[in-house]
Amino acid sequence: xxxxxxxxxxKAVQDVFALMxxxxxxxxxxxxxxxxxxxxxxxxxxxxxxxxxxxxxxxFPEKMALEMVKIMAGMEIDKLDNFVVSALSEVANIIxxxxxxxxxxxxxSCDLDPPQVVDAGKAIPAGKEAVRLPLKTGIGEFALNIxxxxxxxxxx
Amino acid sequence: MLWKxxxxxxxxxxxxxxxxxxxxxxDFIATVRGQGDWEERLAKVKATLAFMQEYxxxxxxxxxxxxxxxxxxxxxxHKQIHDSFKQEVEQYAEKFAATGFNEDxxxxxxxxxMAWLINHVAREDQRIGEFARxxxxxxxxxxx
Numbered sequence: 001x002x003x004x005x006x007x008x009x010x011k012a013v014q015d016v017f018a019l020m021x022x023x024x025x026x027x028x029x030x031x032x033x034x035x036x037x038x039x040x041x042x043x044x045x046x047x048x049x050x051x052x053x054x055x056x057x058x059x060f061p062e063k064m065a066l067e068m069v070k071i072m073a074g075m076e077i078d079k080l081d082n083f084v085v086s087a088l089s090e091v092a093n094i095i096x097x098x099x100x101x102x103x104x105x106x107x108x109s110c111d112l113d114p115p116q117v118v119d120a121g122k123a124i125p126a127g128k129e130a131v132r133l134p135l136k137t138g139i140g141e142f143a144l145n146i147x148x149x150x151x152x153x154x155x156x
Numbered sequence: 157m158l159w160k161x162x163x164x165x166x167x168x169x170x171x172x173x174x175x176x177x178x179x180x181x182x183d184f185i186a187t188v189r190g191q192g193d194w195e196e197r198l199a200k201v202k203a204t205l206a207f208m209q210e211y212x213x214x215x216x217x218x219x220x221x222x223x224x225x226x227x228x229x230x231x232x233x234h235k236q237i238h239d240s241f242k243q244e245v246e247q248y249a250e251k252f253a254a255t256g257f258n259e260d261x262x263x264x265x266x267x268x269x270m271a272w273l274i275n276h277v278a279r280e281d282q283r284i285g286e287f288a289r290x291x292x293x294x295x296x297x298x299x300x
Binding site: 016019020069072073074075081082083084085086087088089090091094 | 157158182185186188189260261263264265266267268270271272274275278279
């Protein structure tokens with residue numbers, strides 16, 4: 001997978017985490033995968049269409065998901081309910097939107113599909129070019145999974 | 157939902173309204189996530205929702221008027237973000253009415269609203285403040 005794709009998403013995660021959660025997020029690894037595996041917590045997938053097509057999947061373990069929403073809400077959050085999952089879906093949407101702006105800087109024009117929540121314990125086929133990025137933060141580790149391919153017609 | 161000083165854009169009217177908006181959304185979230193039977197809480201949920209919807213419209217209008225007053229070049233794009241959000245809120249309101257104010261649906265709306273508002277104020281609205289400050293500096297240089 002092109003470094004530009006990974007960097008665009010990584011920078012977006014880091015910017016949004018700093019802005020919305022006052023947290024740093026650092027990539028601890030990058031591995032090629034052929035399937036995406038969801039966690040026991042909140043799992044949000046977003047489709048990408050345009051010059052690049054594919055999917056990103058954010059997998060937030062339950063403890064971290066609750067902590068993220070606690071930071072935003074300023075109140076104790078003790079269960080993974082619709083409020084939590086919806087807030088994290090919007091965070092995933094914001095990160096993906098920022099990543100698309102970054103990709104636009106490399107002359108890739110893309111659109112996002114609405115976020116979808118995926119059940120825990122699922123293995124989703126990821127396509128030919130897919131990577132998993134574990135990201136470490138002060139409140140836990142989550143993973144950003146990216147599967148992106150160039151549309152043959154773009155010739156980029 | 158916590159207000160942070162880093163969200164200030166340096167324009168008194170807008171900063172006051174943002175803080176009020178955060179208070180109202182916090183109040184809405186606290187009501188939606190409160191203890192007790194949903195049916196018993198519903199009257200307060202409806203009241204805070206209506207109150208907040210009205211305030212969002214007022215605030216967006218005032219913020220757009222301010223942007224126009226300083227010839228902010230991002231006004232059209234910013235207005236589009238506001239319009240799109242207002243439309244989404246209206247769609248939610250229709251769904252609430254159609255489902256008899258389903259609790260899960262309102263919880264989902266509250267979560268999305270919270271994250272959207274934090275990002276919008278902390279990112280998009282900051283650009284208005286940056287432009288206003290640049291204009292002031294530019295005018296000061298011209299006067300000198």
